[in-house]
Amino acid sequence: MDALLIVFASGLISLFAAFAKKPWLVVSSAMAGLLAAIIVILNQLQTGKAFFDFLKYEGLLFDDLALVYSLAICVLALLIVGLGYERFKENPVHTGEYIGLLIFSTVGAMIMTAYTDMFMFFLGLEILSIPIYVMAGSNKTDIRSSEASLKYFLTGSFASGIFLFGLAWVYGATGTFRLWEIQAKIMEMESLSPILMIGVLLIMASFIFKIGAAPFHFWSPDVYDGAPHAVTGFMASVVKISAFYAFLKMFIVCFGFGELLGFWQNALVIMIIITMFVGNLSALRQVKFKRLLAYSSITHVGYTLLVFVSNSMGSVMELWFYMFAYGFSIVGVIGVGLAVNDQEDRIEAWRGLGKRNPFLAIVGIVSLLSLAGIPPTAGFFAKYIVFSSAWANASWLVIIALINSAISIYYYLKVIATIISPVESGQEKIKLSPLTIGVLTLALIGMLGFSVIVSWL
């Protein structure tokens, strides 16, 4: 609860700080708030005490898992705010809005990790989504950005509608909105009611939409492509983490047992397979960086969905590892994309990065290796953790996922090859601001030292 309040307050402060028209003031208040939230969460994880414990509200419960996920969300939001600053400050009048909206969206993400009530979840979802609808269109001079915003808004609100519709069916079957009460009610049922099953399917569809898995993935390439880099990074890391955890939590707690489990798992398995192949095969021929990222993220969603098959409370941590590692890799590539700053966002523009800025090239290569899952980067360990937990239940699915990893190496390798190719004429060196270097160094440490960090936990 403390962290949530701190982040919310820092969002307000950075919004008001914008009156001073000093971008550095906005960004430092936002980053200070996120840092304070991280410290508070770490403290609460260790001591188990929170200052605002007396503010008991039943809709939100910050247990250890919610705290750990909030930690990941805050860390990644911090990195992305740091990365995006360079671009946001170009327009000092709007810096405050951009950063403020990102922070509010982070608040929504944190609510989505801690909800115990369907309504609270829905509130979190909307608090998370609405700022991003706006943010996706923040590049006002670019028509693709407006397209992304509108597309995301229309499809996103449609998905929210589907969620509410599904929720209505579940309410009809169980008569409550509380997660644990729904669980108890379903356990009492002698046979599954069709009303409930329809509700579960509809809710699942809305989640599949939010995390961008096939067959509800069509919005994601356009939106990723059109949105500004930092927003794309935010969608691929923070939004994914919170949506995934909310998904897993709801489905393990409410629907994760008995006949119902088999019912939605079967549907999900088919979607996992489609998701992995659709993402991979579409990514093979992409020439634009953010489109490639969108398709590769669809594939990663496919890998991550394997935690739903491994079917145990333990898989919550596996999901955390995967999303955290993935978030770091995203921060790395987005940082490179921001620094290269090509109008058309072509991958070709990355050519000769090794000469133009060696540090950037190292970050880019390590993040791509991490996305491809090559040791010793974070992506490999995360993949190993998720795959090995799913093996016992669905070894054949893991083998399909490994085949997909083999396909994906092609397009990652192509980008790496572009980075290490010689420079062409007319390309200058790239200069980085200290803040960007700091953020990218953190991402690099996260990717290379992930295994060491995990072994401490």
Added chain:
Amino acid sequence: MELLLFILPVFFALSVLLVPKQGVRAYGIIGSLVVLGVVIACMMQYNNNGTMYLFMQKPWFYGITLSFGYDGISLLMLLLTAVLVPLILVANFRNELAENRLFTSMVFFMQLGLIGVFVSMDGLWFYIFWEITLIPIFLISWWFGAPERKAALMKFFIYTFVGSLAMLAALIGIKVNSPTFYIEDLRTVVFTGKTACWLALGFFLAFAIKIPVFPFHTWQPDTYTKSPMAGTMLLSGIMLKMALYGMIRWMLPLFPEAIPCLQYPIIILATVGVVYAAIIAIRQKDMKRVFAFASMSHVGLIAAAIMTCNFDALSGSMVQILNHGLVAVGLFLAVEIIERRAGTRNLDELGGFAKQAPKFAFWFAALAFASVSVPLTSGFIGEFLMLKGLVGFDMVVGIIAGTTLILGAVYTFRAYQLSMYGPVTRDHFADLHWSELLVLALIVIAVVIFGVYPAAITDFVNPSIKVVLETLSTPSGL
């Protein structure tokens, strides 16, 4: 002290980036000699009874342990790595490449990966280091290779990565039944024959691609010819030995249940590869391709011999692993010497160098003899023991594999004759530089010493091979 095996390569790989350009050559060579010193110190203190000496064993996370150690087999591979890296750096002495910091740095990273592969006694660490070796070799070849290298290298990377993923799948498959990835824990897992076969096939795919065993060899000739000399040497000298080592250390002991069903197919594939590659080598015009296929032919024989699970064959294969590592480096150096001076590797356009460069002719001939396993060279001991094992396993297979001796002589001496004898084709052909002479002489001397006194190798590895074979005959878990 054993931790220096990891620390030193990383240290040299990073510190070489700060060394001024003139000093890079010397720095690299000195660094690799220091690593060699550490390996020799490890060998000295190892009491040679075939047991595994673990210098580190700690649990880590998710069933991964930090288990690192070595026995006789690992030490021999470590020695090969530590000897070949300085040899390769000296062989490169006259290239502009040698004063490139990135190149030297990548060689050290490569060495780190190789050392890691040979000392990891934890399945996942083995996999991690196995993959790590791929990145520096890819970068070396990508940055410094022949002009039209890119497609070949992409193929190489993807090919080997696919194999590695199969191994990862197999590793995850065993781990499900075992508490940790520590090799002894993995060994105690008992499978039914069928599961064991599938899992062993996962390992085999990774190894077969790297060795390469027919029909997984299609990446190899292109990659060898398009890589710079140092890359080719690293690939054929040490990197494919990783796969042979992996067969002895991981595939056989982990899945003794799979041996009955996999033994014949693998031996037959490998034997087909031996003959197939040798015949192709005879018809090649490009000298580097000749030796690329020769390498495939020789290594196929080693793979077949390992699969017999016969004591003599295994001990012969260890001798041959060492021998082939040395000889391959020497032969590729000879090709490089010719290419650098004559400007081409095409056998049709070469000839007559023996008159102009007698020293080179002598040492190249000595290497050629070592390569075709003439008695008094270590190749003879190795191939003899391996063929003995193969004949004992199956007469027909042994005889077919034995043709490698004849075919090997044909392609090696054809390449030698066409390049060194015949009418003089170049006005000028400089004789050996001291660095080249040093490398060739060291290799030939080592090969002859081991040929006369093979016990130096066999006494060292035999106890460990015995231990490995015992684990095969006692079904795991009993």
